[in-house]
Amino acid sequence: MNATAVVRATAAVQIPSIRSHSTGANYAASAVSLTDNLAIECRNLSFAVRSRQGNFVPILKDCSLSIPSGQFWMLLGPNGCGKSTLLKILGGLLNPSGGYLHVKKPRSFVFQNPDHQVVMPTVEADVAFGLGKFDIANDEITSRVAKALDAVGMYEYLQRPVQTLSGGQKQRVAIAGALAEACKVLLLDELTSFLDEDDQVGVVRAVKSSLASSKGTTALWVTHRLEELEYADGAAYMEDGRVVLQGDASTIKNFVESKQASYVNQINS
Ligand SMILES: Nc1ncnc2c1ncn2[C@@H]1O[C@H](COP(=O)(O)OP(=O)(O)OP(=O)(O)O)[C@@H](O)[C@H]1O
Numbered sequence: 001m002n003a004t005a006v007v008r009a010t011a012a013v014q015i016p017s018i019r020s021h022s023t024g025a026n027y028a029a030s031a032v033s034l035t036d037n038l039a040i041e042c043r044n045l046s047f048a049v050r051s052r053q054g055n056f057v058p059i060l061k062d063c064s065l066s067i068p069s070g071q072f073w074m075l076l077g078p079n080g081c082g083k084s085t086l087l088k089i090l091g092g093l094l095n096p097s098g099g100y101l102h103v104k105k106p107r108s109f110v111f112q113n114p115d116h117q118v119v120m121p122t123v124e125a126d127v128a129f130g131l132g133k134f135d136i137a138n139d140e141i142t143s144r145v146a147k148a149l150d151a152v153g154m155y156e157y158l159q160r161p162v163q164t165l166s167g168g169q170k171q172r173v174a175i176a177g178a179l180a181e182a183c184k185v186l187l188l189d190e191l192t193s194f195l196d197e198d199d200q201v202g203v204v205r206a207v208k209s210s211l212a213s214s215k216g217t218t219a220l221w222v223t224h225r226l227e228e229l230e231y232a233d234g235a236a237y238m239e240d241g242r243v244v245l246q247g248d249a250s251t252i253k254n255f256v257e258s259k260q261a262s263y264v265n266q267i268n269s
Contacts, residue, residue, distance in 0.1 A: 038102070039185050039218035040067040040090060045099035047085055059085050060096070061241040069104065069184075070216045072208055072231065074223050074249065076256060077238030083222045084189055086238070090220065091187045104218070107185040108178030112193055114170030117177075123149065123165070124158045127176045134181075148180035149173075151210035153202075168199025172206045179210055179217070186219040192228070204231050229253045
């Protein structure tokens with residue numbers, strides 16, 4: 001598939017549902033890749049929650065998305081359309097009710113509020129923290145931490161206590177933690193929503209430059225900010241639980257702007 005082509009997100013392949021419904025707890029995601037070039041591939045994903053009355057409420061419906069390896073993509077759409085839900089499914093934090101899912105691993109999820117994930121006393125200790133689960137030598141840990149902090153422009157903060165960092169600097173440390181673990185897919189949920197304008201630009205640029213210095217890491221970034229699209233290789237737009245359009249960033253930007261203009265026209269007429 002041409003990565004920059006605009007693709008109407010329709011279900012090209014009919015894949016039977018793995019479950020007809022789910023709270024998701026015991027879904028055994030059978031990961032099958034259609035194409036090795038894709039870091040993320042989902043087709044006809046569905047996800048439902050159970051209401052207090054016991055009914056299943058669909059959140060994702062026939063949701064399909066393909067993201068090539070090594071690219072920086074953004075996911076946009078109106079409030080409540082399902083962006084965070086899709087991201088959590090891609091990150092393995094939620095299990096889909098049905099459909100087809102492939103995400104390259106290891107994958108890392110970076111949350112909106114950096115205070116929830118930057119937890120160690122110093123920057124160096126925080127980035128090294130996640131490496132404790134691997135059987136690697138101290139020299140290798142030191143080297144990975146240095147490279148990851150360098151990739152997000154934070155190497156000079158190595159010894160800084162984390163409580164002295166700005167929100168954007170904490171976000172970058174959280175991203176460095178994911179990069180140090182050599183993640184193949186980086187999932188970032190509205191990182192810039194808590195940040196001032198300088199920090200917002202710093203974080204989005206850090207992701208962009210860290211992908212350039214990594215070996216094929218792919219990032220998917222949920223945002224409401226159209227101006228961030230200038231950093232993206234591609235983007236997808238969701239409405240009502242499904243991706244309605246995916247393609248190059250400028251096409252998605254034009255699409256969203258024309259939707260906004262037609263909405264303004266409607267309320268003015
Ligand atoms: N556990 C849940 N129980 C009930 N409804 C849920 C649950 N999780 C999500 N929803 C609903 O699913 C829909 C999609 O939520 P989600 O957070 O994925 O949207 P979003 O596109 O990320 O929204 P926003 O841009 O406002 O962050 C919303 O209507 C939300 O209220």
